[in-house]
Amino acid sequence: MLQLIYPLEKFIPHDCFKDVFSIDYNKLYENGKRIILMDIDNTLIPYDIALPTPEIRALLENIQKIGFRIILISNNCLARVRAFTEPLGLEFVEKAFKPFGRGYRRALKMASPHGTGEIVAVGDQLMTDVLGGNRFGIDVILVKPLKKRSEKWYTKFNRLNENHVLKRLKKKYPEVHEKIARVNDGT
Numbered sequence: 215m216l217q218l219i220y221p222l223e224k225f226i227p228h229d230c231f232k233d234v235f236s237i238d239y240n241k242l243y244e245n246g247k248r249i250i251l252m253d254i255d256n257t258l259i260p261y262d263i264a265l266p267t268p269e270i271r272a273l274l275e276n277i278q279k280i281g282f283r284i285i286l287i288s289n290n291c292l293a294r295v296r297a298f299t300e301p302l303g304l305e306f307v308e309k310a311f312k313p314f315g316r317g318y319r320r321a322l323k324m325a326s327p328h329g330t331g332e333i334v335a336v337g338d339q340l341m342t343d344v345l346g347g348n349r350f351g352i353d354v355i356l357v358k359p360l361k362k363r364s365e366k367w368y369t370k371f372n373r374l375n376e377n378h379v380l381k382r383l384k385k386k387y388p389e390v391h392e393k394i395a396r397v398n399d400g401t
């Protein structure tokens with residue numbers, strides 16, 4: 215129902231890619247970004263996997279080598295988030311309640327003295343990651359969800375609302391809709 219409260223523009227990602235490996239992190243750094251708020255579930259790993267894969271581990275290490283600080287921000291519980299982040303030694307915010315303020319306020323405090331202009335968020339959901347980032351003036355990169363089948367009921371509910379938003383985007387911002395659709399089709 216969030217799509218009835220917030221203007222459609224708050225659901226528009228800054229950019230979108232088919233996965234986290236396709237993002238040009240060097241370019242983000244050149245553009246002044248220093249902190250990455252990274253979603254976990256269906257962005258880095260599917261819901262039915264607990265630990266970082268070797269590919270994800272290598273990617274996150276490379277991102278850090280560029281000079282980024284990575285803060286993992288997840289709506290999932292402490293046990294799940296800790297199991298994933300501990301082997302990586304990364305900072306995290308669990309039970310973030312994206313798109314609401316709790317997790318973002320914690321993350322922004324951790325990111326300080328870097329402000330919202332130097333932060334970029336990455337996630338797979340319009341209703342949580344994109345809306346949440348936009349509410350705080352953070353650029354958000356949308357990626358295609360890794361595996362929709364294993365999503366929890368509340369994410370499935372979000373997807374229904376997301377489809378509603380996508381229909382409205384198609385009408386009002388056809389170029390945005392096309393870009394998201396192209397990523398989701400994997401073309």
Ligand SMILES: [Mg+2]
Nearest residue numbers: 253255256338
């Ligand atoms: Mg997610």
